Amino acid sequence: MSPLKVLVTGAQGFVGRYLVQALLRHEHEVVTAGHRCAYDIDLTDKLAVFRCMKEVRPDAVVHLAAVSNVPYAWEHPAQAVEVNVSASIYLLEAFAQMQPQGTFLFVGSSDAYGLTAKAGRPLVETDLCQPQNPYAISKLCAEQMMLQLGHRLGVRVLATRSFNHFGPGQAKGFVVSDFASQIAAVERGEQEPVLRVGDLSAARDFTFVTDVVAAYVALLETKGIAPGIYNVCSGQTHEIYEVIDGLLQFSLVKIKVAKDPERFRPSEVPRFVGSAKKLQEATGWRPRVPFLEGLGRVLEDWRQRVE
Numbered sequence: 618m619s620p621l622k623v624l625v626t627g628a629q630g631f632v633g634r635y636l637v638q639a640l641l642r643h644e645h646e647v648v649t650a651g652h653r654c655a656y657d658i659d660l661t662d663k664l665a666v667f668r669c670m671k672e673v674r675p676d677a678v679v680h681l682a683a684v685s686n687v688p689y690a691w692e693h694p695a696q697a698v699e700v701n702v703s704a705s706i707y708l709l710e711a712f713a714q715m716q717p718q719g720t721f722l723f724v725g726s727s728d729a730y731g732l733t734a735k736a737g738r739p740l741v742e743t744d745l746c747q748p749q750n751p752y753a754i755s756k757l758c759a760e761q762m763m764l765q766l767g768h769r770l771g772v773r774v775l776a777t778r779s780f781n782h783f784g785p786g787q788a789k790g791f792v793v794s795d796f797a798s799q800i801a802a803v804e805r806g807e808q809e810p811v812l813r814v815g816d817l818s819a820a821r822d823f824t825f826v827t828d829v830v831a832a833y834v835a836l837l838e839t840k841g842i843a844p845g846i847y848n849v850c851s852g853q854t855h856e857i858y859e860v861i862d863g864l865l866q867f868s869l870v871k872i873k874v875a876k877d878p879e880r881f882r883p884s885e886v887p888r889f890v891g892s893a894k895k896l897q898e899a900t901g902w903r904p905r906v907p908f909l910e911g912l913g914r915v916l917e918d919w920r921q922r923v924e
């Protein structure tokens with residue numbers, strides 16, 4: 618396909634950095650917008666968004682920027698709506714003015730399924746969404762708004778529901794990074810040889826970050842793809858104790874595992890599994906990085922990081 622000029626928001630985040638690299642490798646032109654980006658603008662400032670879009674005139678947008686921290690969104694629900702919903706609207710409206718035939722990729726969350734995940738079977742895009750926290754509610758609201766506005770304005774909107782992802786560069790607070798960072802600290806002699814963990818019985822559908830961004834690029838590059846919702850997930854479930862087992866295989870020292878009540882959560886969806894069938898059939902995308910290899914790469918990254 619001919620190279621696209623892609624406007625990326627959230628380019629400074631964990632996923633954004635990988636996405637920019639992947640787009641450049643595919644010879645697309647990338648322009649970044651948002652805090653600390655080439656266009657250093659506040660995405661909730663409608664005028665600034667319209668001005669930026671007019672100057673850049675991208676062929677496509679990938680909108681990653683969001684309030685994505687669930688506890689933070691509980692504390693600041695109005696801000697979650699302003700950033701996750703209003704800024705998305707401004708971007709889509711501004712884009713539609715410049716490029717009514719373009720593609721707008723909205724990155725959403727599997728958290729939108731909420732309670733429905735309790736069914737334990739792989740979730741499909743037509744399943745009922747029952748979001749359980751302000752972050753998930755705002756993402757679902759934005760997703761639906763993007764799809765309806767896109768339809769009205771003629772822009773092709775692709776909205777992902779992205780499941781758990783992991784990889785080098787991810788912050789603490791996510792399970793793989795939380796465990797790998799502790800193992801690296803023990804290896805350096807900075808922590809007693811005990812891995813503190815929360816609930817190990819839960820199961821999640823993990824995808825390595827390079828595979829996640831490959832899915833976003835595939836969605837952008839697939840000619841004639843139908844607008845709508847696409848799960849981005851591996852379709853494979855891993856119980857959290859498998860994360861520990863996997864990481865400990867690479868550990869250079871012997872480490873005990875201890876339950877830490879502080880790491881348990883008040884409410885927990887036990888299994889969160891998706892079906893990637895729709896994405897795979899539409900784009901031919903397949904995850905490439907095996908789970909264990911991905912875990913090893915995260916641990917290696919934490920060994921190199923100086924905190």
Ligand code: GDD
Pocket residue numbers: 685687726727728779780781782790791792793795796813814815816817819820821857880881882885889
């Ligand atoms: N973070 C963390 N730290 N989780 C732990 C720990 C620990 O020490 N011990 C056990 N867990 C369990 C959690 O209780 C949860 O069941 C599972 O590991 C995964 O936790 P996270 O990596 O924090 O991810 P999450 O599933 O709660 O949420 C993430 O994925 C969603 C997509 O489904 C976040 O990225 C959400 O923003 C996202 O929407």
